[in-house]
Amino acid sequence: MSITMTGRAAKGPATRGPAADGTAPRRRSRRPSPLHLVLLPLSLVMVAPLLWMVLLSVSTKEETRRFPPGLPHGIEWRNYTGALADAPLAHWLGNSAIVSVSCVAGNLVFCSLAGYAFARIRFLGSRALFVAVLATLMVPFQIVMLPTLIMVRAAGLTDTLGALIVPNLATAFGVFLLRQFFTTVPRELEEAARIDGASRLRILVQVMLPLMRPTLATLAVLTFLQTWNDFLWPLIAVQNPDHMTVQLGLQTFQGAHNTDWPKLMAGTVISQLPVFAMFFVAQRFFVRSVATAGLK
Template sequence: MTATSARPDTAAGAHHLAKAPAAGERRRPRLPFSPWHLLLAPLALVFAVPLVWLVLSSVMSNAEINRFPPALWPSGIDLGGYRYVLGNAMFPRWFVNSLIVSAVTVAANLVFGSLAGYAFARMRFAGSRVLMGLMLATMAVPFQLTMIPTFLVMKKLGLIDTLGALIVPSLVTPFAVFLLRQFFLSLPRELEEAAWIDGCSRLRVLWRIVLPLSRPALATVAVLTFLTTWNDLTWPLIAINHDTQYTLQLGLTTFQGQHHTHWAAVMAGNVITVLPVLLAFLGAQKTFIQSITSSGLKG
């Protein structure tokens, strides 16, 4: 009885000795965060500096902004730039124009990108690989080579100086098709095959099964398309002439003149312009990261 009861104590002592560090071994200090944060935190601060400087400059006066050496911190809060921007009668119209163009472009890319991406991922037809390669090759063509042909096409359609000229060329992008195709390839076919056995058509399978599982990829396409469309300046500068059709980015250029620039208004306008993009990214941040980590590797 005594020998039997002593066995657990002996086992516990041996387990304790096995866990105890050696006499000459030093215990490594454990950080409360990942060591990568020591590198990523300074990089994040570097990337945040322009945004912080933009916000600080937006509450400076024109005299402070134009002073040399430049002021890094405002002496006081001056909201003159915001009053100038919000008091401009055309600014709400520019905001609505940008919102319309961005919303329609995002919705179109989600719809057409999903249909095309699913076709390339699951349907095999003659020339599908060649067509996919040609579509991806267009991503390597710079916009400067295509803007004149695009302008001529929009002119033939009678869309110049309308919001349609900003929407139609971006209704579907190769990036959206490629990203959604790669994500669809990562989904198991068994789920779709089970739905086909139950009598579902391809469109119903796409709508009921594939798209609900593809929310991370859809959120990524939506955020990146919104970001590109909202911040676009080059194409609106070419296709739009009348100030009632200006987008926000194009409207902000009117605050800059040949002899005088209202820098406080420019900075305040840029802060207001950045806010929707920042809120959209923060809202979709979780699904955006999930898409980046789970797609793009399977061919």
């Protein structure tokens, strides 16, 4: 009887009831931290450009040119309809979606394979090769821009969506991020799968990948943000308006002597809606990955 009662007591939550010394359990304080006095102004500084962009998108041309600037007297929803009517913004959004989703899928597949190989498979020169991959992170894109363009032309992908997709199917950062995660997974899980006759690929797909959903979500969000907001590489690789991405197409609202700021800001707001949706959907996995990044 005493053993049963002891077992039941051991299963009960440790936080209920008074402590062993008779004192009540300490509750977490809900008072704001003094650190918030610093974080709140910084958050306002970061949000200010976004709010100003939204205000300009619902203003008139005259209101955007006045000094000092102020709040609009009304809401001009016609700027959004005008941005969609004056330019093929929907088509450019579709191109950006195709390029971004393809790059995300490519990074999840190829970086997973490369990261697992660097973390678990020992071959001649594996460490030196991994260091060489990491070294590419210190090389600015402006240096490799011209060689990449030459290779794209040699592959016959000039002025196509493939020119925007193929060079970004795998990144050194993605390989490094997933490799670091694979090193934190206990080898006993793989050894148990190997005893059952599973191959390397099956272990990766059925054992490792289900454990790394937060890390994969983090890589997907970062890759999507980078690809969706990229401007320099599409500017060089694409000339046909039918193959432009949304960031490249927004420059058509800017002229040599005049810029339609309300429509430009309206188009920018529309172009950022998929980014916000992507982040809010994957925010839970993103925060979990950051919180557990240093845990073994």
